[in-house]
Amino acid sequence: MKNTIKKIAVMTSGGDAPGMNAAIRAVVRTCAFYQIECVGVYRGYQGLIEGDFITLDARKVSNTINRGGTILKSARSKDFRTKEGRAKAYENLLKESIDAMILIGGDGTFTGGMVFNEEYNFPCIGIPGTIDNDIYGTNFTIGYDTALNTAVEVIDKIRDTASSHNRLFFVEVMGRDAGFIALNAGVGSGAEEILIPEEDLGLDRLLESLKRSKRSGKSSSIVVVAEGDKIGKSVFELANYVEENLPQYEVRVSVLGHMQRGGSPSCFDRVLASRLGVKAVELILDGKTNLMVGIINDKIKTTNLEKAVKGKHSINKELLRVSDIMSI
Incomplete structure (x- = not known):
């Protein structure tokens, strides 16, 4: 693994989903395992623009794997949709000597990361966290x-x-x-x-x-x-x-x-969030960027952020057939 990465930021953005805290915990503890600093960003992209950061370590995420919602809060950010807003966010990242970001959220979150990566060549890895399960490149999303x-x-x-x-x-x-x-x-x-x-x-x-x-x-x-x-x-x-x-x-x-x-995440979501959080950090340490980490047939896979956003996660037609038969 490469050693050029010294500090990673993690945020949650968009709608909250059970298991987001488990993902944050996994990112923080994986950073600690590899002796990398980890910074939490409050309120997603808006917090990035306002420089609302907190240093996280393994002990600060204790007893969070079972908690619903997100300890880092979440918010929509109109400012991040502007070039001025993204410039301010980039300035804050440089000021804090942050080398890469892990984004936990859905298609809006990934779109923001994709645009930011294109403008500033800043390493970003996405973790799918949305209850709708509508992200391409993973069988299941966290929550x-x-x-x-x-x-x-x-x-x-x-x-x-x-x-x-x-x-x-x-x-x-x-x-x-x-x-x-x-x-x-x-x-x-x-x-x-x-x-x-x-x-x-x-x-x-x-x-x-x-x-x-x-x-x-x-x-x-x-x-x-x-x-x-x-x-x-x-x-x-x-x-x-x-x-x-x-x-x-x-x-x-x-x-x-x-x-x-709301509510405490299921065991499945806790395990999924832990697996994806570990892989997200390892991808950054391997020099990867602009990817989403997901799970397909119980194997951890990566998908380009643009494909994750624009791709179509199809409904299960066989389940529709089962539904018709069962309703008799």
């Missing part, structure tokens, strides 16, 4: 497994009420542009229908499916809806449409919202 299990647990509870009152529940889960949580949580919780942005089910087919469920003897139903689904303007409008056209159903809506972001 997805925890969010998925949170959604399934809550839907299970909602089904208790649905079956007790013979109700139809529309349950909206996160997924603005991707239906990974909705599809897997829907299959895992036995939902009668799953609505995702990638597949336009259509109102007519939804109504027919619900009629079929009623005819088959089902007294209650669960429809899991990704927030980015295109059938209705909102899940509430969708629920109203169904209630008007199928008056035999008593319809309710439950929006899970930000509860899916």
Whole structure:
């Protein structure tokens, strides 16, 4: 490994995700293992512009692997989208004698790192941290497994009420542009229908499916809806449409919202974050840059940041087929 790197910065940016702290911990302790200094950047790119840094060592990240959220905070930064903002960030990095950055976040985070690398040739490595699981170059992103299990647990509870009152529940889960949580949580919780942005089910087919469920003897139903689904303007409008056209159903809506972001990370997310954090530091020490580290078929792989941002992480078509069969 090369010894030109003496100090590495780590930040979390964009939406928080369970397991981000485990990733920070892994980066800090890997730096300590290789006798490299580590600096935390508060509030992502905005903190980079404002010089909001903290020195981190192995003891400062004790008891963080089990904590949700991010100890380094997160924020959106309009200033970093400007050349002036990025120039200030670069100035602060030089002032602190920081040699490279590790960025934990999603496509917006990686886009910022990619632009920064192009302008200043500053070494950047990305770690995918987003509950949406919509990053190309990895089977799983940090936080997805925890969010998925949170959604399934809550839907299970909602089904208790649905079956007790013979109700139809529309349950909206996160997924603005991707239906990974909705599809897997829907299959895992036995939902009668799953609505995702990638597949336009259509109102007519939804109504027919619900009629079929009623005819088959089902007294209650669960429809899991990704927030980015295109059938209705909102899940509430969708629920109203169904209630008007199928008056035999008593319809309710439950929006899970930000509860899916919170909570202690699952074992899977803790292990994934640890593996990716170690590899991110080692890539920098090997002189690599402008890469994202991910996991494919349980092997750690790297992907160019641009490809990670622009590539398409496809929905599992086989799981869609399974969902159709299970909803009979």
